[in-house]
Amino acid sequence: MSRCAVDTSLKRHLIGDFQFPLGVYPVEDMEPKPGYTMVFEPADADADAEFEEWPDRYVFDIVMSHQRLEPFCRQLFSLFKGRVFPILDVLGRDDFREIDPYIAYDLIGMDRFLECLRRYRDFFYEDGLCGFGVMTEEPFFYAFVDEHKIVTIRAEPHMKERIEALLRSFDLEPREDPAGADATAHEHRGVLNSADESLLTFDQIVEDLRDEWRLLLNIDPTNNVDDEGKDLGNTIWHCVARFMGDEGRRRYAEVIVAAGALEEAERMAMDAAEALPKAPPPDDADLILVAIDRVAPDRVGELQIPKGESADPEPSRIISSRWLE
Incomplete structure (x- = not known):
């Protein structure tokens, strides 16, 4: 099976007992603050034509120490059932766009999404050049881990208590000012071992994910604008x-x-x-x-x-x- 691995020469950034991903870390003094915010968003007035209008939902933005991220995501993704729309963000090479946003417009089985997470674990959970997630429309449910490894959840009101219970199980409490690497000046870097030719590169993994998850670049194809x-x-x-x-x-x-x-x-x-x-x-x-x-x-x-x-x-x-x- 094709696989990837981190460059073992890289050092993890620590502040106290808070661990940052290998691929993103602060370059100024800061105080990491694990926890989450929660806000209510009403249904959209104008939705993306490719998808149904997003309904009333609660939005959770969650900061946690890196060693807790993968176990948390395993529990979070277990709440998704059946078929889903995968999402992938990549800090790409386009000179006028910071992030290449990919999304699937065809449903795939959740098992295929999870298999890729297992196959490319270091890419997803350590690399500072990618974000990933998944969503469903019925019920509306969205979970995304961005390139800073900050987790965002959007869910209909009936799921609010279940998500709060999951957060409590990881000792995450609501606070006004959670702070991860994105709260101050920070650096992003790729973390994959590129010296071993038996391992996949960043670009090869993105190509494979586009095939496996049927991803398309989610930008307006009819114009040419910058960010x-x-x-x-x-x-x-x-x-x-x-x-x-x-x-x-x-x-x-x-x-x-x-x-x-x-x-x-x-x-x-x-x-x-x-x-x-x-x-x-x-x-x-x-x-x-x-x-x-x-x-x-x-x-x-x-x-x-x-x-x-x-x-x-x-x-x-x-x-x-x-x-x-």
Whole structure:
């Protein structure tokens, strides 16, 4: 079975008896404060069109010492039954977006979600570059562990007492100011051992999770804006396409395009990959994009753009494509 492991040279940050994840830790003096806040949120007036309107719910934001996180999550996820929508956030490589938010739009069995948690335990519970969670619509129930390893739960009112009982069982009490690594200046880092070629890298795990959980990038594909909502117009996009054939055989291609929206960049990248010499026909291999990241002007020079080809983002076009051997 494919697996991962932490880099054993990394040291865990401790303040008193409070342990931080290996992948996120404060860089200023602070006082960690385990506990949680709880607020009531009324039903949404305008919901995401892809999902039902979120009903009245209680929201819990929970801080705990790291050694308690995995046991707590095992108990929390045991409250989910049947089929669920997995969620994955990744601090990615897009120069205009801090987090790549992935979500499943098709239900999968909770057993598949839990199996991935077991398989990639160190990635989920230690790495400071990812967050993960799960949700259901009927009943509405949402649980997410962010990249700081702070837990957020959203649940309908009838589940409030059950969640409070779970929190008490871990000696977590309500307080106005719970404080983890995100309460002060802090650093994020990847923690996986990349020297051992028998272990999966961060990118390989994300790719596998996208397959296992049927994840899609949860952003508006029709525009091109940064995290502040600024319209970027056309930008350069670096894309990696994957052909997967029989018995899981994979081949990867790099495509660089200029485009003004995600859907335009995806379409051109797929067309360019299919047009490569010796590209397998559609009936013989599935083609997906495993990476599609915008590149800032000051980093375009790092790309392998053919000599004589302009790196200007205008007009929209395919700039280059090549096999990655």
